[in-house]
Structures are given as C-alpha cells and as structure tokens.
Amino acid sequence: MKARSSYGLIAEFEDPTALVSATHRAYQAGYRRMDAYSPFPIEELAEALGSHHSKLPLIVLIGGLCGGIGGYALQFWAATMAYPLNVGGKPLHSWPAFIPITFECTILVAALSAVFGMLALNGLPMPYHPVFNVARFALASRNRFFLCIESTDPRFDPDDTRKFLNALGPREVTSVAD
Amino acid sequence: MSQIFHRSANTIARVSIFGAVFFVAGLLGLLAQINRSPWVTQARVAREQPIQFSHERHVAGNGLDCRYCHTSVEDSPFAGIPPTKTCMNCHSQIFSASPYLEPVRLSFRTDRPIAWTRVHDLPDFVYFNHSIHVNKGVGCTTCHGQVDRMPLMWQEQSLQMEWCLDCHRNPERYVRPREAVFRVDYVPPANQAELGRRLVADYHIQKLTSCSTCHR
C-alpha cells in the first residue's frame, strides 16, 4: 500500500476509556489531523482531540433573531403598510396580537439553523468517506472505538505512526485506503 | 465494511440539497410569474370575434367617439355593447355589401343578436362601475389602452386586484381632466403629479380600498 493512496492509519479499541486515553496520548504526541470514532458521544473525546468550542450556539442565536425580526416585520408590514384595514376596531399595529407568530418564527428559524448548522459544520451529508473502507469500521456504530491518524498530518509517517498506535494497546491497527 | 456509495455521492448529495432549495424557490417564482403572465390574465391577447371588428379603423380611422357605441358608459355600471342597430346606422349605407359584414346584416334581418367574445371579463364577484370612473376623470385608455391601435380588441391590463388597487391607492397618478376622458390621444402631461393632486381634490376623488367598494 503506497503512502499517497492511504488516508491514514486507524486503530481499534475495545472501550471508551482506551480510546480517550489513546486519543489524549496522540494529541500529546503532536498529532492534530486525526479523528476518533465512537458508537455514542463521549464528552471527554472532544476534549482529548482539543476541540472545545462550537460555533453552533451563535448560529442558532442569529437564526432565531432573524426569524423573530422577520416574522414581526412581515406582520407589521402586512397589517399597516401593504393593505391597512380596520379589523374589528383594532389598531393597525396590533402588536400584542403579533407576538405569537413572532415567537413561532423565532423558534422555527432557530431550529432550522441548529440542524442545518450542525450538518454544515460536520460536513454532512458525506455518504462516502475513506474510513468506511476499513471492514471492521462497521463496528464503530455498534461497540468498537476507533482512532484514525490521517496521512495529511505533518507528523504522519506510515511506519512511525503505526508503531505509535500499536503502543497504545489497540485491538488492531489498519491502514485506511483513500 | 465496504463503501456503499461512490466517492461522487458526496458532491451529488450536497449539490442536490442546495439544488432543491433553489429549485423550489425558482418554481415558486415561476408560479408567481405565470400568474401574472398573459397566459393567465389574457392581457394583450387579441380575441377571435364573430366579426373582425377593428377599433383601430373605427376610432383612429373614422374618429368615432367611444360613446357613439358604448352609450351607457356615463350613466351605468356597464359601458354597453352596441346593438346591431348601431352598426347598421352606417353600414346600411357604407360597405353595405361587404361579405365581412354579412353576420351583422344577418343579425339585423333575423333579429338574432351577435354573440361577441367578452374581452374584459371580471370575475362575477367584482362589481365595477364605468360611470363613476368616467365621471371622476379616469380616461378610457387608462385601463383599455390605445384602442385606436387595436385592429382586434385585446385587454390591455392584467385586470388583477393588485392592478385595481394601484390606482385606487394612487389615483393622482392616473386621473385626467374630465373633458379629456374620452380622448384616445391623451398623453399624461409632464406635471401629472401636480395635476393629479389637483384633480383628486377638485373631483373629490376618494381612495377607496374598502372591500365592499368592489365586492358585494
């Protein structure tokens, strides 16, 4: 297997603790372009990978504000400017009556931002990914834990990295075809 | 595990998600355009008529006043379609043998009316009154266009509600002096904004946008 056709090396672990500690060690060893895979969210794993922060809340906040302001503006414009009509003696700008829709619009756009923001930040959909080339990776959605160091990492070396990974006590280390 | 999807699936997936958004938006936009297009409104589409009657010939050519035929336009909601008798006033003398006019003569002989195809057909729930518009300085050509240049009649405007509302909200943009209402060669003056404001005041033109103004 030639290095340039390789996506990286992947190590399989049996339990979350092993994975977290292996990831931690890899991070400390200076690897950055790597990813850990687990069948359920492990909070410590993100920390071990050195990612602490998510931009998602900000996206959702902006989305919510846009939804709310947009919803109110639509109602205000429609009721007072587009076609002002006397509805049951109520003022044209009946702001209390406009609140429910403003609220719903806020929630709607915020929720859409949350989901699509999450997908976008994660680069999904991505039905094809090199890690799927590893046969045992199917277990990543069952009961196995994987750490993959990608070949694009500056410190990546097929042999050294393999050794390094083997030293972390995995069940197996496999090369990931690109 | 082997790959289920080809490498290209990633691109296809993203493109199709984005594409769907634009597709739907485009479709809605298209629908909105179709709704305003002549295909729906029939605006500027000349209608087939039982007789090839030319407004161009009669108005521009012979200089007939609108009211010669549309007699009730000043008094009635309905402008009036001329009875066959009106045609025969002249055509018993001129072109009295023209084969084109045979249907007219037939109608007159047999007392059977001519069934014209309606060009300006508002929905039945809209009540339009010609007389008040004409009396308030809305010219014939404002809505009907340059009929003196229509060999076969067509509907100039969309006749959609937003079109009605435009004038009902901003009459000053369209009104003209009463004496010019029936002039087909009338061109709004450069100072229409000022003139319009003055006419609106003089003619007590109200901006009627209540629903019952048109719908009863």
Add this chain to the structure above:
Amino acid sequence: MTPNPEVPNPYVGGDRSREVSDPGSRLPREEWWRTLDELADDPAFRDRLYNEFPSEIEAIADPVARRTFLKLMGASMALAGVTACTRQPAEKIVPYVRQPEEIVPGRPLFYATAMPLGGVVTGLLVESHEGRPTKIEGNPLHPGSLGASDVFAQAAVLGLYDPDRSQTLTNLGDIRPWSAFLGTIRAALSAQQPLKGAGLRLLTESVSSPTLAAQIHEALERFPAAKWHQWDPASHDNARAGAKLAFGEYLDAQYLLDGADIIVALDADFLACGPGALRYARDFSARRRPERADRMNRLYAFESMPTSTGSRADHRLPLAPREIERTAHALAAAIGIRPADSATALGVSPALQKTLTAVAKDLQAHRGASLVIAGDGQPPAVHALAHAMNDALGNVGRTVVYTSTVEAAPVDQAQSLRDLVADMNAGRVDLLLIVGGNPAYTAPADLKIADAMAKVATRVHLSLYDDETSALCHWQIPEAHFLEAWSDGRAYDGTVSIIQPLIAPLYGGKSAHELLAAMSDRPERSGYDIVREHWQRERAGGQTAGTGASRPAPPRPEFDQDWRRWLHDGVVPDTKLAAKTVTVRTDAIARFEPGANRATQSGVEVCFRNDPSTLDGRFANNGWLQELPKPISRLTWDNAVFVSPAMAERLKFDNTPSWQGGEHGQILASVVEIRYRGRTVKGPVFPLPGHPDNCATIHLGYGRTRAGHVGTGAGFNANAIRTSDALWSGAGGEIVTTGDTFSLACTQYHHLMEGRGMVRAVTRDEFEKNPRSIHEGHEEPARTMTLYPEHQYEGYKWGMSIDVNACIGCNACVVGCQAENNIPVIGKDQVLRGREMHWIRVDSYYRGPADQPETYFQPVPCMHCENAPCEPVCPVGATVHSDEGLNDMVYNRCVGTRYCSNNCPYKVRRFNFLLYQDWNTPSLKLMRNPDVSVRSRGVMEKCTYCVQRINAAKIDAEKADRRVADGEIKTACQQACPADAIIFGDLNDPKSRVAQLQAETRNYSLLADLNTRPRTTYLAAVRNVNPELGD
C-alpha cells in the same frame, strides 16, 4: 331551489291525502294502516326510515349524487381556477339587436304594478334588470302599501320564476295548442247557446278586477242561465256576512287607525293579514312612539292563536273563539248595546268581566277615537256587534268608514260553493270553468267536491300550477302570473291599480281576461286590449256592460296621457270608494244570543286559520315562504296542531328539541290525531305559550299532493276535517296521541330571555316617570374603557335603528332580504340541522306566565359592530370594516373556517354548509339580483346593510357631486317593513332619522355589556297598559 328533490323526507314521503281517514270515504281506517304497511314494506322506504342519516346515505348510494360528484369536482376546479393559475373560461357577451329606448344596460328600471290577493290588490314597484323582474317593493303612492309590502308580495318573484309552474296547456295530460282548446270551448259553448248556458258554471276566486267583473257580466249576458260562483279561502266571508247582518247590505269597513286611541281586537289580526293590513300596520305603529306618549294608542286583543296583533297588544287575553264570541257580547253589554245580562249568563268569568268593564270604560272615555275590530275567524254576529259598538261609540266616520265593497260581486262564498257542488251532483253542469284557485284542495271536506266534479262533462282549470284541481279537470291551462299579464284591481279602499306585466309569459300562460275573452265573440283580444278598452270605456262615460262586444270608440288623446300616468303611478286617481252613511240595526244585534250558531259547545274547539306562510296553500311551492319561520312559533316547512302548553302537559304530548339542531332545528313532536265531526287528521303537536286552553289551531295550506317539488308532502291537510258550516272554528273536537313522533323544523325554540335583556320593555307610566328605567339592570361599558384608540369614521357612518315597539313580526323584512340578496332556500332537512340562511331573522321572546305571556319581536340583522368580534378571528381578512363602518363580508376571500360565526354573539352569520344555491335551473338564474354575488358552498355570508344599494346611491350622489340624502338609501328590510320599524341612515348626519332615533332614551344595543358597539341598535318597547288593569 328544490331542496334535495332526491331526498324525500321519511315521514312525509307518503301520499298525504291518504292519511286522512274519512269514515264516509272508500278507505276505511284499516285501509290506511295497510297503506302505511305497504310503504313500510318497501325496502328503500324502510331503509330511510331506520337510517339515522338519510341524506348522506342516499347521496352516496344515489347515481344522481355520483353525477353531483363530477359536477362538483368540476365546479371546485373552476372555482379554484378563479384564483389559481387557471384561466377563466371565455364568456360571450350578447347585445341587443335593437335596444329598447328606455333600457340603459346595467341600470334597473322600476315599474308600478299591483298584486291581487284575496279580493284586493296591493300596489307594487317592481325592479327590472334588462327585462327580468328581480325584486318587488311596495308602491309608496298606493294607499294600501305606502311603500311597504308583505311576505307574499316579496316572494311573488320566486313564484314567477318557479320552475314547477304549469308550462304547457294540457288535455288529459297531453300537450295541446291553445287553438285546440279554443275549438273545444267554442263547441261546448255553442252547445250551451240554446240552453242559455244552463249547463255552464264559472268558478272564480274573489274578484276585485273591474275588467274581469265586466267580462264575466258580459258572458253572463250571453248565457243568462249560466252561474258564477266564487270561492276564495283567503277571503272574508264572515266579515261580509257580519256587514249584511249589521247594515242589511254588503259593505266593507275601513279603519282609520291614525285616529284611534283605543283599539279592541276581537280575534282580529288586522296588522298582519287581511285587506289594508300594511296600511293599518303603518298607521298603528306611527302611534306607538312613546316619545309622544300623549299620542300613544292602546290595544286590547282577545284572541285564540297568538298573532302579530296580539303580540303588540298592551293587554292580550288568550280565549278560545267561542269564548271570544261571549266576550264580544259581554263587551257590548258593558258598553250598553246589549241588555246588561250577568256575566255568568254569558259564561264570562268574573276576572274577564272585570277586564271588560275596564275596557268598556276606556272605550267610552275615547268616544269617536276608539275602535272595535272583529276578525275573520269570528262569526258574523261578532262582526255585527263590532259594527254596533263602533256606532255606539261614535267611531263611524272617524276611526271607521263604510264603503261599498271592493269586491265586484260579494257573495256568501261557502254557500256559493255549496250550490255549485249541489248543481254538479244533480248533473246540471256540463261545462265547468275554474278560473284560478284550487278548490279540489281548499274546499271543505264535507262538500266532497271531487266526487261532484266527476259528474261534469267538460272541466277546465286555469291555474299557475298543475295542481289537485287540475288533476280533476280535462283541460289545464297555464295561468299567467300577475307579473306576466295585464289586469287591474282595487285596493282595500277601492283605489284602482292597473296591473302591468313586467315580462312576457315565461310559459305561454293565459290570464283570466284572455280565458274569458275566449268565451266572447272576440277571442283573439290580448289582455292589454281588454283592460285598456275597459278603462277607455269607463272613462268615456261608463257605457258599461252590454256594449263590450262592440268595437270601442277611437281613444281620446287625454286617455293616452291618463293611461300612461296610471301605469307610471300605479294608481288610478280618484277611484277610492266613497264613505257611505250607514245605519246599524242595533236592536236586532242586541238580541243575538252567543253561540247561537254553534252546534255543540263541548270538547276541544278546533280553529282553522290560513297559514302565515302558504296562506290557503297557494304559496305552498314557494321555497322562500315555506322556509320562512312563521311568526312566534318560528316553525318552517310544516303546519302543526297548536295547543296551549297546559293542554300539552295534561295530555302528555311530547315536544322536545332533538340532538340534531336542537332548539335551533329539529323538534321532535308527538303526532296527534284530531277527531272532529266524524273525520280525523294526524299532525304533529306544538304547544304555544299564549294559546288558549282546550282549543287547537291548525293552519291550512299544507298536505298538498300536487303542489310541486317544494310544497308536495309538506305538513298535513287540515281541509280534510274542515266543514263548510264551520269554516274557521268548531267545537266538539278530540285530540289523542298516536305514539308517533314527527320532526318539525323550527328555527327558535327557546323564547325566554334568561335575564339577558335582549328586549327591554317598560310600561308607559314607568317610561314617563323615568325614561332611563328602560336601561335599569343593563350595563353598557363606557366608550372610554379601552386600551386602543377609537377608529374615526369620516364621511358616512352607516347605522340602523330597529324599533322593538313597532315591529309586528310580519317577516316581510326576512323575505325582502332573501329576494334582494340572493339568499338560497336550503330545504327542511337542512333547517332541521339548524342551518337556515336568512340574513335577518325575527326573534320572538316571551315575558311573563306561559298561559298569558307578553310577546316581543326582535328583528336581528348583522349588528355591524364597531368592535366586531368576528373580524379579528378571520385568518384571511375575509371580513373587515369598510371606511364607513360596514362589517364587510368578502365571499370570494372566505375560506370558510366558521370562526367568525362562532365568535359572533348575535349569531347572524350564515354558512353555506353545502352547495345551497341552485346553479342549474335556468329560470332561477333570471331571478337573481345581478348586484349581489351568488355564494357558493363553503362560504360565510351575512347581512351587508344592502351594500349594493349603498354603493349605487353613493355613486349617483358622487356623480352629482353631493352627499347621499337621508332616506335615499333604504335597505331591503327597511323598505319592506310596514311598521316603519327599521330605519337606516348616516349616523354622522345629526339630522338623519337614524341618528335622531339612536339619540333617543329608548335606544339600546343588543348585548351592550360585551362592548361590541353595534351600529344596529334597538328602541325599547313601551307598553301602554291601562292603569286600572295593571301590568
């Protein structure tokens, strides 16, 4: 129009005439049961009987409904197309070939004409759109109308376009040309010539047409041995006989109510039916304005069936007809006409006697300004007594005048019909011409007219419908509707109107004049010529009868002018009958014995009355009238056996709202059997507060078997037990329950106000002491109590004032509105479900004890609330305010959530639950008002204050650069109202009538505490009670 013709009502599905079990007839009792069994054995019928939801099941199983499906799908697509991206289908526009001069396309024309009914005509103005009569109003120049109209006039336009009208001349069911009939009649008449017409009989209704009378006289001159009979169930035999008793000759009484301070009605519903009722209602209500308390009249009513008049009375006593007769005697005694025999001798209770003493005192205190009126249901003696009392009170010439009769030839019609039957039975009749009317249905049962008719060789029937009588005749000639033919007639005071047609006969109908002409030597004369020639002759100097056959002299030029003026005005000037000086035979009258003419006094007294909606059955096929809730009972589509609540309880009659529609729809009523003089009839029972005890009222005009799609099968036939010797009431009846139940469609079953102050009423004393007393206990939030700034209404500000004190509940407004606004008829099945569509309804409310309640009418149109609760809840803005404060309802925008209706506290909104409008019947399309949208299914609708009229008037005013004048716009309800109870106008004009009325102390808003700020407000009722009698 026809309410679900494919869905027969399970109960009334059978042939109603067979339900009458007459021991003397060929069908014994068992026979009838067998008939019902047969019906029950019919699987389809049984399915329907036991199926809870007949209409749905049938609609889905019925192939017709499958066609409906396609039709509706098509319609929905077309509807959707109006708004979505589908084009409108191309429409044709068809101009005239030669345009009539008077027609401006798009503008309606109004023509004066008149409607004959029961021997008098009422002047009308008819609106015509391009030659189609669409709306009927009263003629303000006509003394019997003064611009008002009644339900029958309002509904006549539907009668004109009724697709069920007889459309072809038939002989034994075969279509024949008019010439074939002419041939037959000539032959028959030639055969009569040598006999001088001894075998010729003419049967007409009451005739007030001078021309027709002249034609008949002319015919009788040619055939001196022929006889003219009259039978008109809507006529006034007792009044005629009473006049003969009192004066020795037939005279008509005309009441001048504007001069009457005290009025006593003896079973007289003078405000709502009979000649001059419209005029009387106008004059009466003009004197009911408490703001001029000194002018307020006082009305005492002694009556059986609760009526409009009784409900307006300041004192109403429910009494059975025979008790009223005794009461009349006792009152006469109290006034001093009769010997003052003791109350017990007359059978009058001490309490009633006390009342009568007070009434008599009141009458005597207002000599010359009082009035006693006897009703048509009372025997001639009571009429004679009334005349005598008026005479004794000095009222003659002041509040009542007597003239020669409006009818051309008054006769005792019951006797007239009896004679005819006798002649027919004796085989003395060869040729019977029935001109209008439906005697086979309306004749009392004891005459057995059908059997008698069978003995006549040639029977001819001229009628609007191929009805029960037509079925017994050889020839059926379609009659021209009064809006289709020339004629004339006299008003209640004798004023002549020329009846001019609005449209050529739709179905080639002939008028009575043309039929009579067929008997003359000039059969080809048109109705126009006949009527015009008659008047030309009249004016030329009254060379009347005898010269008719000769050619008239050439018309004088003045006549043409006069004629045109008569047609234009709708009245012929100076034709009012002159008042006669009369002498009342008081001595003879004083010797009458109460009840002398009554065979028995025991048992339940059975009263027959003409139905408020279908009259004697002649309007049975008029959907507007059938669906019109009858005054007080609010019953539609049926007649019922009205009894007092006490009697219903005593006899354990059930009458309860069902789960379907409830108090607003289906009432399950016990079916009772009335056994009366050896005959029986079955009908549903209906307890009515204020109905006298031990007495049952049944309305005629139902149980028709050949009325048409609308009327056939509705109700039961009261004529089946009616006898010619007691046309209006008779004792000796018995009512037993049958254990069956029948569904009545009733639009209001709950008449108690539940302390909600819908109707506010005080006595005149209370009002004079403190006018604000009307509003005690009712709260109206201050206009300042709001978070929001008020909307300002510049320009016009439309409003309406409805005087509860004036409203007589006659329903003219309801039908007027229906005609003006293209309101559909939905059929009994839908009314049972509580879905009636009337935009204005006349609620009735009771106050006081159930046996003697005060009754109030409250017309409820849309209130056009300034704070309309319906508007903010509409998601699409289909109902919003106009700049003039109208609560606009935009049908084409409505998606039909019904939220507005839920939120309307007045429940004036109406929803098209199904496709109620008839979009197919061609004749009904001609009828519609082109200025009002025809609503399709799924759309809410309601009163618009007749916005089409407002807009038309505004446009006219704008063109003339002026403001709309007060009174220029009349809503349809206002225009129809005989009592002047509804006033519409501009509230921004302080001088307008409506603004002044709304400024009165009596003014109040319905459910004012909800702060909806209605533009329609009410004027409270003030009852002018006699202090001696108390409240």
Add this chain to the structure above:
Amino acid sequence: MAEHFVPVEDPPSAGLGTPPVIAPGYTFGTVTDKISAIVLTRKTPRGWYVGFGIAFLLTMVLLVSVSYLLVEGIGIWGNNQPVGWAFEITNFVWWIGIGHAGTLISAILLLLRQTWRTSINRFAEAMTLFAVACAGLFPALHTGRPWLDYWLLPYPNTMGIWPQFRSPIMWDVFAVSTYATVSFLFWFVGLLPDLATLRDRSQSKVGRFVYGLLAMGWRGSARHWHQYDTAYLLLAGLATPLVVSVHTVVSFDFAVAIVPGWHTTIFPPYFVAGAIYSGFAMVLTLAIPIRAVYGLEDFITTRHLENMAKVMLVTGLIVAYGYTVEAFIAWYSGNAYEGFMIWNRITGPYRSLYWALLFCNVLTPQVLWFRRVRKYAPGLFVVSLIVNVGMWLERFVIVVTSLHRDFLPSSWGMYRPTIWDWGTYVGTIGLFVALLLLFLRFLPMISIFEMRTILPAAKVDEDVREDLRVI
C-alpha cells in the same frame, strides 16, 4: 457541555425499591443487536400484520370520508349554527395534545436530565409526529373551501392582500407548522446515529443503501458528536418553549374568542397540562402493548411506567384544578353568561359527557396514588385508555357545549355527529396507528446510541478524565 449523556445516578430519593431504567447484563453489543434486530432480522410478529391491516382499513375510511367531504362540503358533518366547530376541532386539539408528550419526553426531560426518558423518547417523538400529522388534517379540511387553504400562507399574490395576523388561526398555522417541523428535525437528528447503525448492520443491499442515504454518512466522529450534542441540546432548548407555546396558541383559539366557556385566562396553562396529560396517557397506551409484543420489558421497565404514571397524576391534578377554577370563576365573576355556561355543562343536554369527563380525568387517575397500580401494567393501560377518552371528552365539552348555548337564547341549538364525523375521527386513529406500525417496522423504536450511553461501560475511567482535566 454534554454531560447529560453521562448516566446520572438514580436520585437518592428514589429508594431501594426503584427498578432500574435498563435491566442489568446488557453490553453495547447486545443492546444494539436487540433493538436493531426488530427492524433488520426478526420476523415481523403476526400482531403487526393484524394491527396494520385494521389500521389500513381505518385509513381507507378516512380516505372515503375526506373524499366525500371534499365533494359535498362541510354539510356532511353535523356542524350547524350555532355550533360552527365540533368534532373537527375537538379532534384537532386532542391529537395536538397527544403529540405534546413526545416533545416533553425528548426535550423537557432531556433538559431535566431524566435518564429514564432514553428508552421511550424515540417512539414518543414518532408518536408526536404522527399525532401532529393527524391533527393538522383537521384544520386543513374543516374549512369550507379547503382548496383555498393556501391563502393562510403569507406569499406575495396578485390580489395584493395578506393573511390577517390577528387571528388565532394564523397563530395556529405558524405554531403547528413550526411544531411539526421542529418535531421532525428533532426526531430525525436523534435518528441519525441509529440510521448509521442500521446501515452498518443491514444485510440487504437495499437496506444499506436506504439507511445509508438517510444516515448522510454519519460515522461517529468525535468532532461530529460534539456538534451533534450541541445541536441536540439547543433543539431541546428550543422545543421546550415551543411545545408550551403550541398548546397555548391552540388554547388561544378559544381564549381569544368571546364565547362564554372559551374566553378564559386559565386556558393556556390548563391546556398545556391537559396536553401532557393526554400525551402521557397515549404513550402508556402504546408502550404497554408494544413492550409486551416485542419483549422489550428490559428496556421499558416498570420504572418507566411508574414515572409516566406520576407525570399523569400531576398533570391530571392540574387539569382538575383547571376545571375547578373554571367553575369557581364562573360563579365568582358574577358574569351571567359564564354562570349559565357552567350550569349548562353540569345540567344541560350534554351533562352526561361533562360528568363522564370528570370521571375519566379527575376520578380515575386518583388510583395512581397507589404504587401497586403504577407498577401494574394492565391497570395502567386501562387508566391510560380512560384518560384518553376523558381528554377527548374534555375538548368536546369545551368546543361544543360552549358554542351550543352562547349569548342569544334564540340561537341556541344542538349538535350531533354524523357518520362522517365519526368516519373522519376514527380514520385518523387508523392513520396514526398505521404510521406508527410502519415506524416500528422500519426504524429503531428505541434510541440505540442513547441506550449505550446509559450502560455502566459507557463511563470513561476517572483517572483518564483526571488526565484530561490537567490540560
């Protein structure tokens, strides 16, 4: 940030007798296998086919009813003047209310860190979706001209007019469509990792393709999990006020109107509590047979049943409080219309329904005070059925008995449902069950990845966590 996924110890107050939220002895592998097997390998139980057959038939009843409705109009129902709304709105509110339990379980209990939600949230969310779908049918179909319903959407049109945003129906449009959208997103986001599991475990090509497509290439990356957790939590935070607002808005349909019996300030809280009440009743109604049929007693334990029973008891009491306050205020306000309204409910023609609803909603749940009942599945099933019926009756009473006798006695009337009313209602139950059965058949009814997190083995050793904290 995502510590909510870390199993929390049972609260101390739960006591010794509290059963666990998952039976002991399960590993990541067995949990995964057991749940995914239902979809992938196990034979579909015969009960499923029977149930689906019945539900399908009922769905056809719905189809017929709706077709006939579109052809003939609203008149085929029993609605009339004055009862403009009846079955359709009753059913709408009932279904929407049922939906609320799903969102409550997934969102609110998530925020409250209730681990017992894990095994029931997935199908409760699905239930929400299907209930909202059924609910949405009613307002859409109940208009007189349903083909014009799109006028309720604000879009630039040739008429130049816009929806009337003061109308509670417009609020409904926005609330219900937002609710449906957010519920779907929430459900779908939750499904994403499980779809990946199914993708990886499916034996068939089609299964792998379809699940693969839906899973969008989810691969369990730690970075993804991090964003995912954040998104899920945010969604829960958004869904919580949303779910409260939805039934508040539904209650506004009534509370904003002036009809006595509708115009009440207590409606929003009382409706929300009622919604949760009926929703939990429906979850129990579904969970109890499902766990029996699929043998899921290890995952949906008596602990779950008991907790849900407790929620029902509490919300039931709130609802009972609502009834009391309604009656009290009717008397205390001195408003004649309100007073009559309550009197009419208690003694009027529909009184039997009112008493029945008190029995169903107030009296019946009182048995839940007894732990033995709360732990006894058949008993709970019966109680939940009764509450379902009771809550339907409550809505019927609110909608119909308020309208049928409002202000003017002259316009009082009565309402009786027709077969088409029943057909539409029963039909939506069929649709709901059919959708639910399809869901059970093709998607994991229990969240597999969340079940993994509550296993003891999911915990990262303390010393490793210490190490991380050092950084």
